[in-house]
Amino acid sequence: MDKRKALKILQDLLKIKSVNNHEAQVADYIKLLFDQYPAAQVTEVNYAPGRSNLVITLHGDQPGKTLGLAGHLDVVSPGDVTAWQHPPFAGEIDADNIYGRGASDMKGGLAALINVLLDLLAEKRSFAGTIRLFATVGEETGNYGAAQLTHQGFADELDALIVAEPSHLQVEYTHRGVIDYELAAEGKAAHSADPAAGNNAIDQLFRFYQALTALMAQKTAVDPVLGPLLHNVTQIAGGEQINSIPARARLYGNIRTTPLYPNQPLMAEIDALVAQLNQAPENKLTLTYHYPESPLPGNPQAPFVQLFHQVASNTLGQPVEIVGDGGATDASEFIRAAQKFPVVIFGPGNASGHQVDEYIAIKDYLAAITIYQQVILQFLR
Template identity: 65%
Template structure:
């Protein structure tokens, strides 16, 4: 396995590159340079927009076989107030048991672990069948842009299995909810509150939508045995300019956490139909929009690849590793739209410090992830 010093150096450098919701090209350049000495590594860049470049590293084995993918995103969320951090958020500070910094857990730790495995396979000349394909993607934190782009361009169409290195606390996640974020805008007409008949109250228009939306969601009674029920929450609402004026505009935003029983396209069609119905009233003018909807991952805990990852993780960690569901969504929401279906596992080092001050990763978890990824890649590809 790659030396611990080198593994920590790669993770530290990834953290030091400030890819806050953009600037992933700098991360991609650094990763590409790591593989430059190896002729066997094929490096492909796919630009999303200026300064935002996806990277695909492909390593082909000594004989034909299966194709194993690994996906990790290069962007991170903003660190907030740097003064609130114990260590500077982009220092990648290494202590005896931790590495600190924005993205240490989410998810440059998982990405660095996969990079280390590929570099080790290349340096050692380890024989394997088939192909390994690493996707380093842009825009995961704000909409899975990179995974969507690579899927649409066919880079995942021939995969036989995929690992997404999001922080799972080294548990094996095989399913997760989908997400629909929506906004309803209401257009009214401003007027003085002493002459309301001269205006149209946009907030009252939203109040027509709110109970009807709640009633619609209440009909979705099916409960997934692992993920639970569909969830709906109204999370933002605003309108008006001041207290003595009839509001001309108002806005309501909500969030759905979906389950496989309710496809996101069907839900969006029903919500759009509801707005259309309300707009038949001549006093109502509502407009609904959706923001980067993400499909749920309908995983199978008995899939051989899921079982393989669980077995190798348990052997490496020397304790039982559970099969669990992810409470959020991941890039799997995009990869499931590839030309063929393949098993997807979310498995990576990390903890609950993601998106928080003093985000960190335990060094032991990071090194264990490298060991587990290595064994999964070799055993999956070399199995008959």
């Protein structure tokens, strides 16, 4: 491993402002890194103007299994840049850390995967089978890059998948799913002194909230790793002024699902609840889902999970935990592929993602490169 080269690649990625958009600029930079290696098959999959996924495929010396590697190209907004001590798109570095928006979530993990592939190509390392790197758009706003690649069949041959999201260098094998929903209520405006002449849209939202809260209270099973089903109302808007009955109102909610309560059956129950409420003439509710992401089932005893655990523990010189993740990742889309495969979420990041002065520890970043390479070569022996 050329440490200076590895650090420069990450710094270069951090300098590209791919905030919920402009991922094609990151894809173009990555393509340039692989241009000198004819053995690397590089496929650009356009999602929208200025937004391109990248699929990089390496074939081994002989047939074998197919291992997927995944990282996303987008980052979240830096917010108030004056609050940052280290500019969010400068890739500043000190003795211990590299700073910048996306350093932890997850250009650090993506850069580590890129470095592994570049090293394999430069050293002409021997392996059996195929390595396929997915660099995706839109993970932070809906996983639609991973959904596009899965729909087009790029993940259909996978035997295992590594998602390089930040995991504190712990081995994650399962994670929650997400259901984001929007409920619109349409009523009738009236003077607040004569409420019977109108239909209060906010009251309709209250009826839904009470019914959904009762439904969620029935979901008492607790996943031993991920915990209980979670539901929160996170936004609400409606009304025009304090002395008028509101004609329109909206409620936004977030549900964090587990394998015990998968998305589709739960969404069907919520749809039925809204349909039942709409049978009353005073209710006119419209429910919309925004990019639901399925929970990731997994088995901590799966051979691929155990391989990762062994390699990571040996490399770091201490036992590494096998855990679950409360968030969701691109794996939610990739597992929709033609065949089932184990997934490990493992990355060098930390809890600084989405925060001011996001950073990644240099030692963790370099350790991840070593761990990824060893896992890949052992899995594809």
